[in-house]
Amino acid sequence: MTEDLKLWLVPLLPLIGAAINGLFGRRFKNSVVSMVALLFTALSFGWALRAVLLAPHIGTGLPYQQVLPFNWLDAGAFHVPFGFYLDQLSSIMVLVVTGVGFLIHIYAVGYMAHESGFYRFFAYLNLFMFFMLTLVLANNYLLMFVGWEGVGLASYLLIGFYFHKDSAANAGKKAFIVNRIGDFAFLIGMFLVLKNFGTLNYADVNAKLANLPPELGWGLLTAIGLLFLFGATGKSAQVPLYVWLPDAMEGPTPVSALIHAATMVTAGIYMIARSSAIFSRAPHALEVVALIGALTAIFAATMGLAQTDIKRVLAYSTVSQLGYMVLACGVAAYSAGIFHLMTHAFFKALLFLGAGSVIHAIGGEQDMRHMGGLRKQIPVTFWVMTVATFTIAGFPPLAGFFSKDEILWQTWNNSQALWLVGIVTAGLTSFYMFRLWFMTFFGESRLQSHGHHDSHGHADDHGHGGGVHESPWIMLAPLVLLAVLSAIGGFVGVPHALGGHNEIGEYLSKALTPAAIGTHAAEAIETAEHAGSSTELTFAAISVGVAALGFFMAWFLYYKRRELPGKIVARMHGIYLMVLHKYYIDEGYDQLFVKPLMWISKHVLWLFMDQKLIDGTINGAGAASQGIGGGLRQMQSGNIRSYAAWIAAGAAAVVAFMIWRGVHQ
Amino acid sequence: MVPLSWYLILSAVLFCLGVSAFLLKRNIITIFMAIELMLNAVNLSFIAFANYLGKLSGHVFVFFVMVVAAAEAAVGLAIIIAIYRTRETLNVDRVNLLKL
Numbered sequence: 151m152t153e154d155l156k157l158w159l160v161p162l163l164p165l166i167g168a169a170i171n172g173l174f175g176r177r178f179k180n181s182v183v184s185m186v187a188l189l190f191t192a193l194s195f196g197w198a199l200r201a202v203l204l205a206p207h208i209g210t211g212l213p214y215q216q217v218l219p220f221n222w223l224d225a226g227a228f229h230v231p232f233g234f235y236l237d238q239l240s241s242i243m244v245l246v247v248t249g250v251g252f253l254i255h256i257y258a259v260g261y262m263a264h265e266s267g268f269y270r271f272f273a274y275l276n277l278f279m280f281f282m283l284t285l286v287l288a289n290n291y292l293l294m295f296v297g298w299e300g301v302g303l304a305s306y307l308l309i310g311f312y313f314h315k316d317s318a319a320n321a322g323k324k325a326f327i328v329n330r331i332g333d334f335a336f337l338i339g340m341f342l343v344l345k346n347f348g349t350l351n352y353a354d355v356n357a358k359l360a361n362l363p364p365e366l367g368w369g370l371l372t373a374i375g376l377l378f379l380f381g382a383t384g385k386s387a388q389v390p391l392y393v394w395l396p397d398a399m400e401g402p403t404p405v406s407a408l409i410h411a412a413t414m415v416t417a418g419i420y421m422i423a424r425s426s427a428i429f430s431r432a433p434h435a436l437e438v439v440a441l442i443g444a445l446t447a448i449f450a451a452t453m454g455l456a457q458t459d460i461k462r463v464l465a466y467s468t469v470s471q472l473g474y475m476v477l478a479c480g481v482a483a484y485s486a487g488i489f490h491l492m493t494h495a496f497f498k499a500l501l502f503l504g505a506g507s508v509i510h511a512i513g514g515e516q517d518m519r520h521m522g523g524l525r526k527q528i529p530v531t532f533w534v535m536t537v538a539t540f541t542i543a544g545f546p547p548l549a550g551f552f553s554k555d556e557i558l559w560q561t562w563n564n565s566q567a568l569w570l571v572g573i574v575t576a577g578l579t580s581f582y583m584f585r586l587w588f589m590t591f592f593g594e595s596r597l598q599s600h601g602h603h604d605s606h607g608h609a610d611d612h613g614h615g616g617g618v619h620e621s622p623w624i625m626l627a628p629l630v631l632l633a634v635l636s637a638i639g640g641f642v643g644v645p646h647a648l649g650g651h652n653e654i655g656e657y658l659s660k661a662l663t664p665a666a667i668g669t670h671a672a673e674a675i676e677t678a679e680h681a682g683s684s685t686e687l688t689f690a691a692i693s694v695g696v697a698a699l700g701f702f703m704a705w706f707l708y709y710k711r712r713e714l715p716g717k718i719v720a721r722m723h724g725i726y727l728m729v730l731h732k733y734y735i736d737e738g739y740d741q742l743f744v745k746p747l748m749w750i751s752k753h754v755l756w757l758f759m760d761q762k763l764i765d766g767t768i769n770g771a772g773a774a775s776q777g778i779g780g781g782l783r784q785m786q787s788g789n790i791r792s793y794a795a796w797i798a799a800g801a802a803a804v805v806a807f808m809i810w811r812g813v814h815q
Numbered sequence: 816m817v818p819l820s821w822y823l824i825l826s827a828v829l830f831c832l833g834v835s836a837f838l839l840k841r842n843i844i845t846i847f848m849a850i851e852l853m854l855n856a857v858n859l860s861f862i863a864f865a866n867y868l869g870k871l872s873g874h875v876f877v878f879f880v881m882v883v884a885a886a887e888a889a890v891g892l893a894i895i896i897a898i899y900r901t902r903e904t905l906n907v908d909r910v911n912l913l914k915l
Contacts, residue, residue: 788911790846794837 155201157216157234157287160244163194164279171276175269184259187272191255191279195248198283202241211660213237215289215353222293228344235289235352238661242488242654243286243420246495250412251279253628257503258404260624261510271311271402278304282413286420290350291340294421298336298385301414302329308409309401321397328394332384336421339377343428346370356427356663364431364666375428375435378421379442386418387469388446388476393736395469399461403506406461411468411502412495419475419491423484427663430482436671440480440564444571447473449733451578455585456729459516460505463586467542468498470575474557477572482665482675483560485658489643490553492654496639497541497550500632504535507621507629508590512597518586523595527618530626532591534633539587541636543580544697546690549640555690556645556655562689563681564674576693580700588708647683648690822863829856843895843905847888854884 167190175183205214218232236244255275262271281304285297302325310322344350347358365371382388387395398410409415422429422439429436447470454466471494478487509516511528525532541548544555554576562569597618620626644650665671678686707715719726728734785796833853837846858877865873899905901915 788913790907790910791838791841798834798838 153204155204155214155216155236156197157201157214157236158218158232160194160198160201160248161280161283161287163190163197164276164283166190168273168276168280171269172273175273178269180263180268183269183272187276188252188255188259190276191248191252194279194283195245195252198244198248201236202245205236205241207237207241207660213353213661217289222296230290230292230350232293233289233351234287236287238658239420239423239488240286240661242492242658243416244283246492247279247282247286247413250495250499250632251282251408253631254404254408254412254499254503257407257506257625257628258402260622261404261506262402265402267311271308274304274307274311275405275408278308278409278414282417285417289352291343291352291355292350294424295333295336295340298417298421299333301409301417302326302333302385305329305398305409305414308405309398311402311405312400315400318400321394321400325394325398328391329384332381332391332418335377335384336381339374339381342370342374342377352424359427359431359663362431364433364669366433366669368434369432371428371432372435375425375432376438378425378428379435379439382418382422382476383442384418385421386415386472386476388418388442388473389449392446392450392469393739396462396465396732399459399465403461403502403509406465407499407502407506410465411498415468415472416475416491416495419472419479419487422476422479423488423662426479426482426484429479430663430665430669430671433666433669433671436480436482436665436669438480440477440561440568443473443476443478443480444561444568444575445473446470447477447575448571448578449473451575451582452729453732454582455578456726457582458518460508460518460521460586460590461502461516463518463582464498464501464505467501467579467583470579471498471542474554474572474575477561477568478557481560481564481568482671483557484662485655486553486556486560488658489654490557493541493549493553493636493639496632497538497548497636500534500538500629500636501542503625503629503632504531504538507531507625508535510621510625511618515597518589520596520598521590522593522597523591524618525591528620530620531629534626534629535587535591537633537637539583542583543700544576544693546694547640549636549638551690551694552640552643552645555693556643556652558693559645559686559689560675560678563678564671573693573696577696577700580697581703584701584704585708588704592709593712645686647686819863819867823860826856826860826863829853829859832856841906841908843898843907843910846907847891847895851884851888854880 167187170186170190171178171183175186178186201214202208207213214236216234216236218234221229221231223230255272258271258275262268265271278301281297281300283297285294285301288294288297306322306326309325310319312318313322340350343355347355349355349358362371380391384391395410395415399406401410429439450466450469450473454463454470457463457466471490475487475490475494478484478490508521508524508528508531511524511531512521515521537548541550544551546552558569558572558576561572641650643652643654645652665675707718731737785792830853833849833851833856836849836852840846840849858880861873861877861880865871865877895905898910902910904910
């Protein structure tokens with residue numbers, strides 16, 4: 151018997167914060183609002199840390215479950231309780247969410263200081279924390295889905311935080327609607343689980359799955375896996391549903407960092423890893439997962455090449471990195487995926503917050519063509535961004551190197567074609583990240599006068615005059631902390647080949663189901679374990695080499711010979727335009743789905759169904775009774791003799807009828 | 816012995832006269848008299864049938880009708896007087912509104 155960990159406190163605390171700020175925040179001073187938000191987030195982090203340290207799975211390896219005595223759903227004999235589940239996987243997730251979340255909350259206090267709707271922002275942010283923690287701590291799929299939808303709501307609210315701006319409001323709607331498509335598939339997958347296993351509880355589902363052989367053909371498990379994958383493509387911005395994430399950058403920068411880089415978008419990866427028992431028994435589903443991940447990784451990386459908005463580059467980079475994580479899950483290296491999820495949370499949050507600090511420093515400008523030479527003016531931001539850039543590019547011994555390398559190594563053993571895609575993506579990532587780095591911090595300043603940025607429409611509304619200035623300490627402190635985490639976070643997963651013990655892989659392996667024996671993925675992992683460390687080292691060297699290549703390309707094109715990119719663009723105008731317009735995917739979706747839907751909504755649903763059918767019926771009923779009434783009104787003229795005539799006519803009619811009846815009988 | 820049909824024909828003629836007068840005349844007093852005529856036409860057929868069938872119920876009905884007619888006359892005349900006082904006319908075509 152272990153101690154009562156009161157896991158429910160972890161999500162509940164931010165909810166209390168959200169309630170206080172949301173209900174009474176309007177009357178509070180900004181300092182009180184930020185105190186409340188920070189306090190409850192910090193308490194949540196502390197409680198989560200305590201729970202993780204005390205949890206029995208540290209010793210016994212068994213997950214800790216806590217079921218509250220009331221249910222989320224009662225439907226006949228089927229009950230879904232408020233149950234919480236703490237194993238190795240949710241431990242890592244809950245610490246990442248609360249820890250990074252807390253740092254971003256601190257940063258946001260400084261970043262949002264001059265914004266109106268300060269209390270609203272923090273209420274939403276805490277609400278997000280509540281739902282995200284529900285998502286990762288739930289002990290069944292339905293409660294996870296509650297959190298899943300809740301974070302979608304919080305994301306919608308925060309993307310549309312500057313709701314007076316059309317582009318922001320539209321981006322919020324887009325995110326919400328695109329996510330709904332994925333959610334629908336997730337829901338159907340859940341129904342399939344419920345129908346075939348009779349439960350949604352992870353432990354029960356896994357227990358029932360344990361008796362099943364791997365499904366070598368296409369069948370139920372594959373269907374569930376594919377539906378879950380489609381759900382994940384919505385939340386985790388994979389092909390084909392990634393389109394909402396770049397637009398989501400309309401939200402304030404801390405939101406981009408917290409929700410659209412570090413935590414919420416990783417929910418899909420968490421879900422796949424959580425369902426590892428299903429995926430591991432459905433090799434075909436796994437293949438599709440790997441394919442989608444690799445496709446997303448390279449596709450988003452190429453789109454990142456031509457972007458000029460600093461936040462959009464990071465957005466595409468996020469999509470690309472999420473692709474890596476999905477790829478890792480697809481080769482059944484779930485722990486590598488979760489490891490990358492963790493390091494990504496550190497360095498991508500850092501990149502976004504650093505970008506926010508840059509934007510803050512130069513008064514709201516987001517276009518990298520108008521930056522440059524900021525290295526000397528905002529040195530702290532420059533240094534933390536440097537750490538983050540080198541981390542994401544995959545230079546050892548920073549965190550990104552270990553996690554990305556683990557994924558690439560596992561991929562190589564599974565499929566060399568996928569590995570090639572992965573390594574090319576790594577090169578592209580390195581190139582566009584250093585492009586961002588050189589364009590922002592090196593060369594001469596290309597800053598333009600204030601007021602200009604409004605015409606871009608992407609501005610964060612964040613100008614407050616003055617020259618270039620370093621951000622206040624409250625913004626820099628989280629940056630420095632995250633930089634430290636980005637730098638050393640990888641040491642929990644140093645592979646055996648480099649003399650480490652891959653602690654995180656060992657730790658996570660107890661919560662994850664390895665690929666079923668006899669499938670391709672299992673053989674691949676077997677191969678990886680038996681390959682000599684020299685092979686693994688060679689691959690590590692290759693990926694470092696590719697990262698260095700990206701660095702030199704960026705250095706050459708954006709530092710040494712800055713006239714060259716323009717010439718290359720002129721030479722390859724067609725391709726450049728295609729990349730710049732993101733392969734016209736948005737336009738294609740617009741033509742394929744949005745326009746027809748709008749047409750149907752307008753002409754069928756609105757003009758025909760609503761206006762003609764429903765309104766027509768109701769108005770017709772009204773008009774008919776009015777007409778009949780108007781006719782009958784003529785009978786009641788008030789003229790006594792006409793009343794008498796009606797009575798006489800009626801009496802005559804009755805008499806005539808009775809005579810007629812009499813004649814006919 | 817006068818046959819029953821004659822009574823009935825007379826009753827019908829009287830009733831139709833009453834109806835026509837009711838519909839054609841504009842003076843309230845005349846209309847009132849037309850109503851009395853119709854009632855008495857009906858009374859006549861009641862009596863004729865009572866005599867023909869040798870039963871008393873027709874007589875009883877006639878008494879009831881007369882009592883009701885008397886009561887109606889009392890109320891009706893009172894209303895007519897009230898109308899004349901307020902509108903200074905007995906033309907029903909000009910009495911087409913309840914309110915003044």
